[in-house]
Amino acid sequence: MLHNNHKIALLLLIFLLLPLLSGCWDSKEIDKRANILAIGIDEAKTKEQKHEDEIAHFKNKLPISNEKMIKLTAQIAVPGRIPLGPEQGGGGPTNPVLVIPVVGHTIDDALVNLQQEVSNPLFLGHLRIIVLNEKVARKGTQQINDFLRRNPQIRRTANLVVSKEHASSYMKVNPKLERIPSLYLADMIDNLSGLGKFPPSFIGLFWTHLSSKGQDAYLPYLSIKGKDNIQLNGLALFKGERMAGKTSPLEIGDFMSVIGIYKGGYGAFSMVPGTDTVVMIGTKTRRSRIKVYLKKGKPHVLIRVRYECEIDEKQSQKVYIANSGMVKKIEKEFSGSVEESIKSFIKKTQSKESDIFGFGEYFRAKLPKYWKGRVRTKENWEKIFKNDLTFNVKVDTHLNRVGMKAK
Amino acid sequence: MLRFYNMKKKKNSRKKNHQDTKSKVLEQQMDTDTSDSLEDRVNSIKEVLGSNDDLILKNFKIFGQFQAVMIYFSNLVNQNIINNDILKPLMYVPEHLIGRDKPLSMLNEIIINETLYHSEARVGGDFDQLIEILLRGETVIFIDGIKEAIHIGTRDVEKRAINQPETEQVILGPREGFIENIATNIALLRYRLPTADLQVKMMKIGRLTKSTVAICSIKGIVNETVVKEVEKRLSEIDIDAVMDVGYLEQFIEDNPFSPFPQTQSTERPDKTVANLVEGRVAVFVDGSPFALLVPVVFNQFYQTTEDYSSRFLMGSFVRIARILALVFSLIFPSLYVSFISFNPELLPTDFAVAVAGGRAGVPYPAVIEVLIIEVSMEVLREATVRLPKQVGGALSIVGVLVIGQAAVAAGLASPITVVVIAITTIGSFATPAYSAAFALRMLRFPIMILAGIFGLYGVMVGIIFIFNHMLSLKSFGVPYMAPVSPGNSEGIKDVIIRAPLWWMPKRPNFLHANNRQRLVQNENTILKKNKIGND
């Protein structure tokens, strides 16, 4: 009896496990995948639009007009070309990546077209950076986001940046510091926040900001300097899902002060009061406190910023910084100039209707009655941010150190 | 339960055979038991054992007047004892006996009590017992006219010297290991445990080998039901030959189809004693240099005696390293396969690109590649065990270095695969218990195949399956994964780390020991005392 039971059980199990024999559905070796490391997205020129063949859809049968067509440039790692371990001498300079441009109506459409040209399955798990051309960003990022959100291979920590030049040219630059160009680019963006040059920015955070009702998104804005160098050129401001403008690099520092990013990385010249000499003041750390309230029914924000600074450089040898009174004066001078700069920066964002600071979130969280009664949606908040919001900035600077030099 | 039932069935059928196979020559001679004629008995002995040329039958006269025959196997006895302690006093009448009346009826007593210089002299035994006694190396003396024979323990078989245990080396700790001779082994045990509570029960197993089996435990600590169960399971064994303690293991373990060992065999007396003191039972077989310890739990297999003899921090650190090695040897190749073939996004991009570069020429999927290298590694390992020591070193160098290098150069394997397999193989050597290491080595393959089908999900399913199996195992009523699950606060101090000895005042409760007190003082008083001493 017991014996029979076992046999039945075994048979049952074998039948259940039979489908496994045809297994290995998902198995795809790492070297048999086309690892896309970076993607650049541009507007497709009219000439390029004609390149599209009938792959994902038939021509002229798509509700999306050709004007919105994009050109996608992908950087794919070529397995054999990247040697293991430290680089050994000899061998011709081979390009370790393959750069392929394709056109499509959407990002997925373009990728389907790309797959048609590449033998190995495309793999987006190592997609570290997505470069959006400014023009595309200004037209809207919604359709790009939708694909990226849906695809489980995409990392939420990938970087999304806006470029001044064509995104395709970023795929082609060949920085000398790293073997794989897109890795250099990705590491550069990652390091920016470590250096205090840029607030944390990755695609997941961008999406969170896009969804938040009381906040607008921001992205790094890059441009190419010289032939192979890439520069952080400012901050791309978004209004909703569209890019609304950009800032100068120094204004990034102002922005980081307002939202209170601890690690400071920008320096600014400040006049030494009573002389014509300037000193370079480097911010080490910053803290900020934002308070919101209603002033006569209108939203009002109070921003307090506290800097811990250090004197990095002094222009003239004639002026000495030898007493604490002098230091106080410099602190005050610096605070004043920063206050001005922050104020003008906020005004600038107001004019673009882009609340990248997330003041709206403070109102939603702290003053829910006001929010529910008057604001409710993101669009409303952007209007109020532009027209009604008033603010006040107070900067407090502490010069703690002057470096190793006595005077 | 099912297995047990089967086993019993088989045993019963074997018992019937038993009667048939019992030495046929012996049966014919059974009737000589009653005879007291010297000649009859010598003839019967000759009938049974006469085909052996090393059987010595020596005629002599006791005290110059009684005709007697001394029988022994020349290869099994110590000739010196026979000559000096037996023959000499028997043939040459001792001083205190001169002139005394020596009637035939009292002769046996006189010989044993007043004549022989040997403590192991006994009287009696029926015919087939005497045959067995002879075969074990004792000397039998038949005296004409006396029915009972005298037999004297003169066995002297060459034995190996006690040396370092080969399979369980330690850096700190005792150096001696068991040998094949059971008497020596029990002596080693008694030497470490001079207590009246040490109980050694003997039995004989094996129709032909008639091996002595000893069941050792400490009264008052061990759970008597476990001892009873061990005895019961051992007594049910009916096999022709027992060569090693491993034969017994296969009969008494709870689940013979499990890859995991449910008894622990050890060569080390100190380890055996430590386990006895924790409340376990040790089983010895004559002819095997291993003791079998039951009941066991899994964590025993990665513990060594060194953990306890070295200091707490060092012991714990080494043990954690060993657990890591254990995990490596089980899942490292399968993790590698699932990372390479299923989830390359988990690797850092630079590394992933480099790995892809290393694999670029390899024609097989990662599973096949890893399986090929793993299997050849197993072959190599087995070959190294069989090889004479002088050649072994050379071959392993050829095998590992040359073949590995060539396989990479030929594009058969990627360099990372070779690294992974090397780490795995080394990891599997770090597990002190050979049988447990073997289980994990074996289970590595199904997990690898699962990883090849489902990636990480497959690895997880494999691991869960293995753990569930381990959790359902029992060794003599003790859950295999104790003290982790079912949890036990006293036992858990000795699982991942090895807590300081004064931290573990009680014996683990999963063995259901009678007396659980290990330390007399509790930890607080010890700490306090030490502190005062330091001040």
Next chain:
Amino acid sequence: MEDTKEVSTLQATSILISTIIGVGVLPLPLFAVQSGDTGAPIVTLSGIVLAAIGLFILTFLGVRHPQNTIVTYNENIIGKWIGKLCSFIVIIFFFILTGLAAREFGEVVVAAVLRETPLEVTVIVMLTLACLSARNNINTFTYIHNFYVPVILAPGLIIVALSLKNGNILYLQPLLGSNLQDMFTGMLTISALFQGSFVMTMIIPYMKEPKKAMKASFWGIFVSGGLYLLIVIATVSVFGPEEIKQILWPTLELARTTAVPGNILQRLDVIFLAVWVTAVFTTIFSSYYFTINSIKEVFSLKDHKMLSYFILPIVFILAMIPQNLIQMYEIIQFIGKIGLIITIFYPGLLLLIDIWLSWRRKKSVTQQS
């Protein structure tokens, strides 16, 4: 092999924890935010409280009948045939629950990791695992749960701890996010995630000290509920309610956003999913075992080992009924609400009748004397 009474209070607690924490962890923040907005933690908390009340009623009933499980002692309370009918409904409900849990698991795996592997295969592998393990006796059942509890709690706690530094406290304010009606439905949905705790009724008869069952229930729901609450708080504070509404499995997304210090592994989500398999296994294992055990008791069968195999195809077919992921979640939410009647209302009713019966009995005894 007799099933002896040796389940300790701690073991009972760990059975509850590992049973409750399961597939539901992934969509939990979405459920909470959909109905509670920024008030998601409060919705979650109220759901936990409701589930706790249900569990306490069940435990209280169990302590009053320490020899039997609900499928047998209900016959003493409401009569043999009605009792059998009710037990039958409970068994069917757990059939469906097991099937749906396996299906939800399969959907997540297919959507996030094994995209090409057929859904049927992932589901069947999981069910086979549960089926084989369910052949063991109740003690091994306990050991298995006890063993996996740390494995189940750890990934959730680690991800919560690592992600809290990215959290934004503004996203958790105001505390009351939406209207009461929405929050009430949310409470029901979340409390349905705790239905696995019904296995408590099966454990009480095997406990060493059934009197301490209440303590086990409390700690079980406290730890699992605490973890759920932490996950909701962490997810909402990192993503904000609006973003969560766009994510199907916010907890998984949280794991995707979190980076390990030192960049050993680039992505935590796959690892999280891999470890989460354990949590799903214990949940399915529990409900599978409960189903088998209940059938065994209702029909007073001797052995449940064969039953384990026979049930497998039925559960598998149930798992395959939903047509797609969206329909599956509709069914899950619907079944969950029906389940509340079975797991909370029904024991409550039994308890009332039981107390009334014993009160009447006492009264008649005093009248006689």
